Amino acid sequence: MSNSPASQPHTPTPAAATARRSFFRRLLALAVGGLITLVPGAAGLLAFLDPLFRRGGRAxxxxxxxxxxxxxxxxxxxxxxxxxxxxxxxxxxxxxxxxxxxxxxxxxxxxxxxxxxxxxxxxxxxxxxxxxxxxxxxxxxxxxxxxxxxxxxxxxxxxxxxxxxxxxxxxxxxxxxxxxxxxxxxxxx
Ligand code: FES
The missing domain is CATH 2.102.10.10 (Rieske [2Fe-2S] iron-sulphur domain)
Structure with missing residues (x-):
C-alpha cells in the first residue's frame, strides 16, 4: 500500500491555520467596512436622485x-x-x-x-x-x-x-x- 504524501490527508500546520484565520478576519472586516460606507452613500445618492422618481408633485x-x-x-x-x-x-x-x-x-x-x-x-x-x-x-x-x-x-x-x-x-x-x-x-x- 502506497504511503505517498498525495494519499495523506492534508493537515495544515499551526502557522497556516493562523494565517487563514487572519485572512478571513480581514475579509470580514473589509465586507463590514464596505457596507458601512456603501449604505449611507447609496442613501445619499437616492436622496439626490429622488426628484427623478417623483411623479406626483404638488399641484x-x-x-x-x-x-x-x-x-x-x-x-x-x-x-x-x-x-x-x-x-x-x-x-x-x-x-x-x-x-x-x-x-x-x-x-x-x-x-x-x-x-x-x-x-x-x-x-x-x-x-x-x-x-x-x-x-x-x-x-x-x-x-x-x-x-x-x-x-x-x-x-x-x-x-x-x-x-x-x-x-x-x-x-x-x-x-x-x-x-x-x-x-x-x-x-x-
Ligand atoms: S429653447 Fe431653450 S429655454 Fe426654450
Missing part, C-alpha cells in the same frame, strides 16, 4: 380665467397664474406664480391648458398667431398650438399640459412646475 388648484375669455378659435391665450404664497414666516396674498396658455378648438367646450414655461431651460414661450405656433426666445424651440414640438427642437419634450376644469364658468387649472431639460415630465416639489 395647486387656481382659478385662472372666465371661460368666456377663451374664444373657441384654436388660438392659445396667455393668462397669469396668481395664488397666495407662504414661507416659514410670512404669507403673501395674490402673487404671480407662473403663466399658462388656455386654448379651445372650434365647437369644443374642452379647454387645453399648457404651462408657459419652456421645458428646455425655463424661458417663457410666446404664441405667434401668424405662424400658428409657440416660439421660445432663448434657443428657438417651436411648438404647435397644441404644445407638441416642431422638430428639430432643442426642447426635450412638448410643452407641459396641465389638468383643468370649468366650474361655474371659470377655468380652474391644476398648476404645477416641472423640471426643465428632461425628456420626462417630472413635477417640481
Amino acid at each position: 395647486r388648484q387656481v382659478p385662472v380665467a372666465p371661460l368666456a375669455a377663451i374664444p373657441d378659435d384654436g388660438v392659445p391665450r396667455q393668462f397669469p397664474v396668481v395664488a397666495d404664497r407662504q414661507d416659514a414666516w410670512n404669507s403673501f396674498p395674490a402673487q404671480p406664480i407662473g403663466a399658462v396658455f388656455l386654448r379651445r378648438t372650434p365647437g369644443s367646450e374642452e379647454v387645453l391648458a399648457l404651462n408657459a414655461t419652456c421645458p428646455h431651460a425655463g424661458c417663457m414661450v410666446a404664441y405667434q398667431p401668424a405662424a400658428e405656433s409657440f416660439r421660445c426666445p432663448c434657443h428657438t424651440s417651436r411648438f404647435k398650438a397644441d404644445g407638441t414640438r416642431i422638430l428639430p427642437c432643442v426642447s426635450p419634450r412638448d410643452l407641459d399640459r396641465l389638468e383643468c376644469e370649468v366650474r361655474d364658468g371659470v377655468v380652474w387649472v391644476s398648476y404645477q412646475d416641472f423640471y426643465t431639460g428632461k425628456a420626462q415630465k417630472i413635477a417640481r416639489q
Whole structure:
C-alpha cells in the first residue's frame, strides 16, 4: 500500500491555520467596512436622485380665467397664474406664480391648458398667431398650438399640459412646475 504524501490527508500546520484565520478576519472586516460606507452613500445618492422618481408633485388648484375669455378659435391665450404664497414666516396674498396658455378648438367646450414655461431651460414661450405656433426666445424651440414640438427642437419634450376644469364658468387649472431639460415630465416639489 502506497504511503505517498498525495494519499495523506492534508493537515495544515499551526502557522497556516493562523494565517487563514487572519485572512478571513480581514475579509470580514473589509465586507463590514464596505457596507458601512456603501449604505449611507447609496442613501445619499437616492436622496439626490429622488426628484427623478417623483411623479406626483404638488399641484395647486387656481382659478385662472372666465371661460368666456377663451374664444373657441384654436388660438392659445396667455393668462397669469396668481395664488397666495407662504414661507416659514410670512404669507403673501395674490402673487404671480407662473403663466399658462388656455386654448379651445372650434365647437369644443374642452379647454387645453399648457404651462408657459419652456421645458428646455425655463424661458417663457410666446404664441405667434401668424405662424400658428409657440416660439421660445432663448434657443428657438417651436411648438404647435397644441404644445407638441416642431422638430428639430432643442426642447426635450412638448410643452407641459396641465389638468383643468370649468366650474361655474371659470377655468380652474391644476398648476404645477416641472423640471426643465428632461425628456420626462417630472413635477417640481
Ligand atoms: S429655454 Fe426654450 S429653447 Fe431653450
